[in-house]
Amino acid sequence: MSGTACHVCGAPAVEPLHQGGAHFRLVSSDVQPVEGSTEFGFCPACSTVQKAVTPAWRTMTERIYAGYDINHQGRGAEPMVFDTAKGSGPRSLILLQNVLDRIDLPASGRLLDIGCANGTLLRSFHGLRPAWRLSGSELSDTWHDAVMRLPGVERFYSGLDPDYAGPYDIIALSHVLEHITDPAAFLRRISEYLGEGGRVLLAVPDLEQNPMDLLIADHCTHFDSRSLASVVQRAGLVLELLSAALLPKELIAVLSRATEREPAAARRSNSPVDLVRRHFAQLGEVRDAARHATATGQTFGVMGSSIAACWLMLELEGRVRFFVDEDPNRVDHHLAGLPILAPLQVPSDAVVFIPMPAAVADRIVRRWKHLPIDFRFVKA
Template sequence: ERYRINHQAAGEEPRLFNTPFGSGPRTEILLKYLLRLIDLPAAGKLLDIGCSNGNLLKSFHRIRPEWELYGYEISDMWKEEVLALPGVCGFHAGPDVSYPFRYDLITACHVLEHVPNPAAFLRPLLANLAPAGRLVVIVPNIRQNPIDLLIADHCSHFDAESLDRVLRVSGLPATDLTARAIPKELIAIAGPAEGETKKSWSDEPAVSADELCRDYFRLFDGVREAARAARAEASSFGIMGSSIAAAWLAHEIGEVAFFADEDESRRGNTLMGRPIVSLAEAPAGATVFIPMSRNVAERIIARAGRLPIEFRYLDWNRLDPVSGVARPPRRTEARRRA
C-alpha cells in the first residue's frame, strides 16, 4: 500500500498556530523565517531533500518564481506529482543519487531523524552547495517533543547541542540555530566552514543520551498516569491533537470520547475510531488532556478563549525565556479552565 503523508489531513501539510511568524502551513512559516535571515536572490537553484509531495517546493515557488526547483526522495513514489509543480525542473530518487548541480539553497526538512549517521549523510552535500549557498535543516526538538522517541522510523534524535555538533562535524557549521521559530522543532541554517569555526556548544553533552532517554520515559509514565486520573474525574474525556502523542496516549489509556484539533483539515475525520473535532465542538464540561509541553499547552489554552471545558496537562519542559532552549524535564500536574 502506498504511504499516505499527513493522512489525517488528506495529504495537506500541517498548519501551525501563533508562531512568531504568524499562523499557516508549516512551509510558509519556515520561509517567512528564512527570508529574515537569508538574502535570497531573484533567481537560483533549490534542492529539497526529502521533498515528499512537494509542499515546500510549492510554497517556495510562490515567493521566488524565477528559481529552478529540484526534489529528492528515497523512492519515486511522488515523482509525477512533484514534476508537475510549477518551477520544478528535476526529481531525483534512490539511495545512491548523484546531484548534478551546485545549489544556492539545499533544504532537508524532517530528514535527519530518519538517518542512522546524520554527519555522513550531510558531508557530501558540501560539494553541491554554491560558494555562498546555504543548507537549511529542520528536525524535531527532543527537548520539547520527547514523544519523538516512540516513532519507529526515527533513529536519530536532536537537541540544539547535538544538532550543532553534527553540523560542525559535517563541515557545515550552523550560522543560525533556533528553537523559537516553529514549536517543537529546531531550525538550523548552515554553510561551508570558512577557517576555524566557532563552537556554540561543548563537544561533550551536559547530559548523556541514556540519562536523557530514561528521564523522558519516566515522563511518559507521568503523562499516562495524569491522563488516567483526569479521565476518571471527567464527564467526557478527550485528547488534544490527532498525531503521534495523541494516538500513543489513547492507546495507553483507552476510553477516549474524542480528539480535539485546531487544524481545520483534520476535523471531520476519525482517529482510532473516535471523531476529530474542534475545541468549540467539544461537549460542554468536557476535560481535554494536552499531552504536550507546558509551552505548547499554554498557547493552546490562550487561543481557546472562554470555552466551557477544562484543560489538563503535565507541566514539563518550559522554554527558558532567554535562550529558547527547553529546561530539563519536570513533572507537575496542571489544570486550567478556558
C-alpha cells in the same frame, strides 16, 4: 543498548537510557500507531541521544515507510505554526521567511529539496524567490505528479540515492536527518552536490524542547544543538546559522563548506542524559494522569491529532473514543480508526485529556470554557 555501536560516530560504548515502567508505545512520524518498542541510549563520544539501530528497528521503519501518508489527518494540508517572530502560517513558509532574513540569497539559483513529500517547501520557496529553479526528491514516486505540477519545478527524483544533476545553491533537508542511520556520511555525500558558496538548509526536531520526539518510531537520532553541531563537523561542514528559536520545537541550521564561511558561535546545551530522564518522567506522568482520568467511566477523548494524541491513545489501550482538534482541516477525519471532532462536537460531560504542556492546555481550556467538556491535564 548492549552490543549496539553508535550509529552516528561508530563508538562501541553507547550507554543505555532506561524508560522506567513499561516501555512507551511508539507512533510513526506520519502519525500512525506502531507495533513494537525500542531501546534508547546515549553516546558519550558524540553526545548523541539515539534509538538502537537494530535489525528489528530497521524492519519497523521499513514497514512505516511502505505505508507512509504524510499529514493524512489534515488531508495533506501542511501543519500551521502560531505566534512565531514571523507571525502564524504554514510551517515551511515561516521557516523560509526566517532563514531568508538571516542569509543573503540571490534572485536566481537552484534548490533541491530532499524529502520533499507533496512539495510544501518548494511551493513556499517559489513564492519568495520566483526565479529559482527547483527540484524535489523522495523515497517513492507517490508525489511525482503533484510536485512536477508546482511552478518553478524542473525535476523530481525518487529512490534512496539518486544521481542528482547538481550543482545546487541550496539543498534543503527538512525533517530528514533524524531518520538517517549514518547522518554524517549522508551530509558529506549530499554536500558534494553543492555549487560554489552553496548551503544546506537543515531542520530537525529539538530534543530539548520536545519530549514527544523520543516516541517517534522512525527517528533514530534525537538531536540537540550539541549533537547536531558534532554531526555537521564530522561531515566537514560548518554551521553558518543554528537556532532553536525560529520555529517551535525545531532546530534550524544553515551549513556551508568549512573553507567558505565563518562558523556561528557554538552554544552549550544541558546534559542530554538528565534531559531524557526528565522527558521520560514527564511522559510517565502524562500516561499515569490520563489512565487515572479514564477511571471515571465517562466518555473519554484526547485533545489533538498529532504524535502526542496518537501516542496517548495507544497507552490507554482502547479506552479512547475520539480525538478533538481545533484545526478545521482535521475535523471529520479519522486517526487510527477514531473520529476527529471539533470542540463543539464533543458529547456533553465527556472527559477530554490534553497531553500538552500546562501553559498550552490552560489556553485551550480558556478558549472552550463555555462548553460542558471536562478537560484534564497535568498541571505545571
